[in-house]
Amino acid sequence: MTTKPFDSSPSQPWIRVLGIAAVVFLGLVFLVAALGKAMDPVSFVEQIRAERLDFFGLAEATAFMALGLEIALGLALVTGLRRWWVLAPTAALVAFFLFLSGRAYWRFEHGLIDETEACGCFGNLLNRTPKEAFWQDLWLLVVPLGLSLVGRGKEGALPKRRLMLIGLLTAAALVFAWKAPDLPLDDLATRLKPGVGVNEICAGSEENPEQLCLDALVSDFSDGRHWVVLSDLDEPTFLEAVPQLNEWSTSQSETKLWILTAASAEAVSTFQWTQAPAFAVQEAPYAMLRPLHRRLPRSFLVEDGEVTRTVSDLPLTEF
């Protein structure tokens, strides 16, 4: 009896299906990651600066070019394009992502950064440690990239219509990213939305014994009604509204007003002396607050330990 040798030629339909499934999966990963960044381009620009990738100081331009490339490649992969001129830049992009997450992992392991400074390739939507980011990227990107190379057939004529569609959709996605900061997407683009518990708003991963969640920082939030404003204490709209916030705060007995800030101790001190707030100002870790907003100020209502309402500005109209 003879056994049939393993055959990976394109003539084997399952191999071709596997290759197409892998390329579509990889494309979806690219698109989900790009969506997270497109909804909050300001954070992405900040991240590019933090990673020192803002070539010639053009962080915004770099961010939009990177986003455009990721979206275009994602769309090409999702539509099943497995030409060398798609897979070659895809492999380069995957290598670049792995370089970033691997570098963050190395820095973390050597005590140069803390675990909250992971690569935010998925924007503010996911909370990943450097270790998690590296291993997830490895599995989510490298494995499908490898599989996408199998079962490729001959490259035919240039798929002009598909490329035109990809170009149009990429341009539309970039316009969306450009306009996103003004669109009411805060609940979608951040981890702060109605239904989230204050014990779920944390800095650090669950495995980290130093993980700090909002309910541990401010135990008052577990009971009663609290309006919370996220602020850097220096936004003009916030400073202008301080007298109104003071007035509202002193007139309330059932609802307490809090400011959560990652501003420096000096900035908090200056604010206390110059504004004399009638409300509580609580310092909180940057890693806890940054995933909660696209821009400041942003506000939310906490009732008995749960976020019940969010406002993309100060809650003055809610008072």
Next chain:
Amino acid sequence: MRRVLGYRKSFLIRTTRPLRKPLGGALCAAAAALLLVTMTADPLLAAGPPIFGFESVGFEVTLNGKELKGAEVYQAEAAGAFLILSEELAAPVLLRLRDGQVETLNLMKVNHNSNGSVDVLAGATLAAQGGFQVNADRTGVVFMVDTQTVEMKEKPPLLGSQQAAGLKAYDPHYERTAEAYSPSDPIVEKLREQDKDVKVSVFFGTWCGACKQMVPRIMAVADRLEGSKITFDFYGLPPGIAGDPEAGRMGIQAVPTGVVFVDGKEAGRISGNGWRVPELAINNLLVNGQS
């Protein structure tokens, strides 16, 4: 507890007695009296509104660069005001931060309440002293009172080994927040019953915002465990932590951190979410070795 700023009510005096004499002479006399009062009145004097609910806060006061020992500083957060009482100052000093004003007032209008809070009563005569400036290191304000320079500022960080009483004396906020926290009775009972020698060293910074929320909780636990085999020590660190040799020796990288020693050996640490219920974190460390 929300403190409320009160407002002085104006009084309207009416007379119902019919006037029998011509008004001319009386009006002239009243006008003359008013003119006299206006000419002789100090333009810097005014009758102030009442301000309720000043609470003791941990600030120090200097007069011409010399610390005023025994000076009491109170804050009415709702009113955005501070009140300074000291025997070495001619009169109580009222700082109204939102108006940018410093005033002195008559001591008779300062009322001490049984709960330790202080009120400024209605009708206090306020003598304007001018404005104030935030000091160079932004830890307080500088102003003039009767040609003397007064500075009110945060105390220097509390450093080294302390007892809970030391923290309470440093800033009454610690005591008020500790009183507001109720440790779990069953856990406290369990901790009281355990027979090992346990020491909890709490590393903290008086400059650290999170410590002001978390450290009072373990102070409340310490109060409840007084007389048990569990003792507490509070170790104040300077801003930046790194320069402190004890923090270096213990590998403290963030505050607050509680180090639990059982029979002289470190059993574990309280950090992050362990501060939610510190008595539970101590118990977990004693039972499971994890907070």
